[in-house]
Amino acid sequence: MKFSTISNIGKVRSQNQDYYGNLEIDNQCFFIVADGMGGYKGGEIASRLATKYYIEFIKNSDIKSYKSLIDLQEDALKDANIKILDLSKTHEEYSNMGTTVVCVCLDYDKKTYHITHIGDSRAYIYTDNELHPITRDHSLINDLIDSGSLTKEEAMNFDNKSAITRAVGVSETLRPESRSCDMKDGDYVLMVTDGLTNEVSDLEIESIIASNNSADIISSNLVDLAIKKGGHDNITVTTIMI
Template sequence: MFKPEPLAVQSASRTHVGLVRPINEDRVFDCPARGLWAVADGMGGHSGGDLAAQAVIDALRAQVDGDAPIDQAAMLAAIHTANAAIVRDNRSRSTDAGSTVVAAQITDRTATIAWVGDSRAYLIRDRTVRQISRDHSFVQDLIDAGLLTVAAAANHPRANVVTRALGIAEHVDIATVTIDLERGDRLLLCSDGLSRSLETDAMRQRVDLDRLVGLLMADALRRDGSDNISLVCVAID
């Protein structure tokens, strides 16, 4: 039976403290050699949001540094490991830090997206942009209930409230979706510091990845910049 060759991938990433926050609580993970990428957005400020996000990256790095294949199970195991580490750290320091995460794992021609919280994943295909993830947030629940429009959500007083995050409880429900990939696809993973001011026209630009992530970062800083901003873009060639 004919088996198509695996698709080649390349990626680029950026993270920026933004124009207001004193520290960067975001972290990115960019490992095309092992087909694994992530953005973690820490919460807690001086209580250790940066440490929570770093725990996510450390758990993912431990997976790729090992000898076992990187697949969906490995990605989810790393996220659960990070959750447990953040919970332990919170208890030892009497803090309440947490982190959102969005991660992507690619095997052959399939991508699995996993997320907790409101960090997002988008698929860009044939100049069409589609949000793959669904926010675990207060305003998303209102939208789903028909009580709030998408346009009004950005200005809601509780727009930054997430309903699910790592480090809050010993067990965390990780949402996942699997998609088939095509040549020319691009995946964008980002924190809400980017998504809250993201323009689809900017995402559709057919420029090289380094230039694209630079343009998206500059655009987010120009439009808002009130939060940390992080993104990873993966191109399927």
Template sequence: MKLKVAYKSIIGKIRPKNEDNASFFYDQSNNILAIVADGIGGNRAGEVASKMAVDGIGKRFTNQQIQTVKHASKWFQNQIDFENQEILAISMHDQHLKGMGTTFVGFINTGRNYVICNIGDSRGYLFRNTELTQLTEDHSYVNELLKAGKISKQAAATYPYKNVIVRSLGISSNAEPTISDGRILIGDQFLLCSDGLTDLVSESVIKLVLQSNRSIAEKCEKLTEMANQNGGSDNITVLIIETRADQGVDNHG
């Protein structure tokens, strides 16, 4: 099985800078870790927090040999705890970085299995057999209302506080991610993205782009372009992992 990865991150039309970060890394067993992080906190703080999460967790992954789903899940939990404390410590000692934080969504493959971890409202999706399934849970105020049955899914799409998140790295000493796992099938596509995409491009449109004949690099380009054309009100980051019937791992989209 061959995994291919591509990503694209743009500033959008409104924000003064890009506080999103994304990248991918390999461990000693040639498994892939892919990450998208969306910084929060104003000034340059959000940018610093998201970069810390991507670079710090990514660098530590390169020294690992992830063997099982259980190992990957535990490793993700440990990394979230560690990076949360790192961000909190730096924000407390640097006035310019006070209050910084970041969302996080990460993907690890262990052979033919995957583990996906998120905290905040950056999302992970699986596109399989023409169906798009959200694998992550939004840790947002509006999703809490939705789960409690206090608003409808239609109302949630335009709710005035839809971007208020209730969990992230850097908010409190207790960071609780959502972690799930499953099998990888040939032809699967995994999409990681910041809310700059999902706020402005519907899941039905995302699905159409994913099922097109474009390369995954072209799909990333197209999705970020569409979100920008639809207003570009936030930074926009898209990362796609594609599986093919082949040997080895490839990182060219």
């Protein structure tokens, strides 16, 4: 396994509020990418703390006591959620902070990926020469589509495309979404913030992965393309090559 993470402030923002981390324990590798939101420095603090608490929780847990690594990931995020929420309640300057999160565990014992996400940071798997979105954004626009209030065609011109409906640190109740997928040699796993996906299409992502065989080059080329196409937000890309 080889991996590369590149995070860039973009061309518009004055601060990078994305954060990321990883941890390897025995035959499991854990990755997290977070995209903060809220106020002066609030988003940067939320994403940094979500990453820190997620890593610390897993590092200090008895992994073998968990029947499912998904349960472990979700517990780690719930722990981070409570700690960030407590901070926002006691410090007025951080009252509106929160963060989206996408986590991936590579479980080599079972040859499985375990993916957990909250918000609109995404995970993809590129396998057998095809790109597969693994997460679906927790967003207002998707809720409206699901309820039948908006068609996919109408959604193309929807004004509030960036509104998310779930995040870490904004509510005492956290509703992460998780799934597991089979792992295959030669796969690429991609974890990204919306600074990439708001600028770069899935077809463009697929083309860049198909044209390269280096995790570092893929991450670099994707970030460069997002900047070239506007760079309106912070951009973070983690590419994992199996």
